[in-house]
Amino acid sequence: MLELAVRDLADADLADCSFAGSPLHLEQVAKELERARRGEVDYLAVCAKADLPIAIGGVDYVPHPGAGSLWQLAVHPALQSCGIGTLLVAAAEQRIRDRGLDRAELSVEVTNPRARALYERLGYVAYDEQLESWDQQGPDGSITRYETLCTQMRKQL
Numbered sequence: 001m002l003e004l005a006v007r008d009l010a011d012a013d014l015a016d017c018s019f020a021g022s023p024l025h026l027e028q029v030a031k032e033l034e035r036a037r038r039g040e041v042d043y044l045a046v047c048a049k050a051d052l053p054i055a056i057g058g059v060d061y062v063p064h065p066g067a068g069s070l071w072q073l074a075v076h077p078a079l080q081s082c083g084i085g086t087l088l089v090a091a092a093e094q095r096i097r098d099r100g101l102d103r104a105e106l107s108v109e110v111t112n113p114r115a116r117a118l119y120e121r122l123g124y125v126a127y128d129e130q131l132e133s134w135d136q137q138g139p140d141g142s143i144t145r146y147e148t149l150c151t152q153m154r155k156q157l
């Protein structure tokens, strides 16, 4: 059994977070850590005993006033399907409650049914679909705009 702890993600962790995405993605996460210092988001790390992150994910309090929006959830590929994502979601929901809020929101790509099934098991209910887009970096370093249809889900905490 892995002994896991959840804490705030720190700048120094980013060098160990390549499992979560491209260098461009990690640059964007670094900017989110600046927002975390201003209190606009919580950014969490699930760490194994050596205090190295094996999963990360954020809660943004800006997009849906009165709710926390879970986003950028990523579990190390070698450790997926072991319950770590469930632990991360529970910790994120606790951060939302700690701010006196009672609703969690998230958005999942329609092409990611496994993640959606997990969120449904955890009590999230789909209520809308929206086209979303963001910059994506390929293995050769090139950056392209990625557009995708996402299901909006929410949960009363």
Ligand SMILES: CC(C)(COP(=O)(O)OP(=O)(O)OC[C@H]1O[C@@H](n2cnc3c(N)ncnc32)[C@H](O)[C@@H]1OP(=O)(O)O)[C@@H](O)C(=O)NCCC(=O)NCCS
Residues within 6 Å of the ligand: 072, 073, 074, 075, 076, 079, 080, 081, 082, 083, 084, 085, 086, 087, 107, 108, 109, 112, 114, 115, 117, 118
């Ligand atoms: C989506 C994601 C965050 C979920 O995290 P995870 O750690 O894999 O999720 P969990 O292990 O808690 O639950 C998922 C699965 O494990 C199973 N599971 C949960 N606890 C378990 C345990 N203790 N032992 C064995 N299996 C378990 C669940 O039944 C579920 O089954 P599935 O693999 O058939 O879907 C992760 O898979 C991930 O990073 N994926 C790539 C990026 C991504 O899609 N992010 C989400 C964007 S919205």
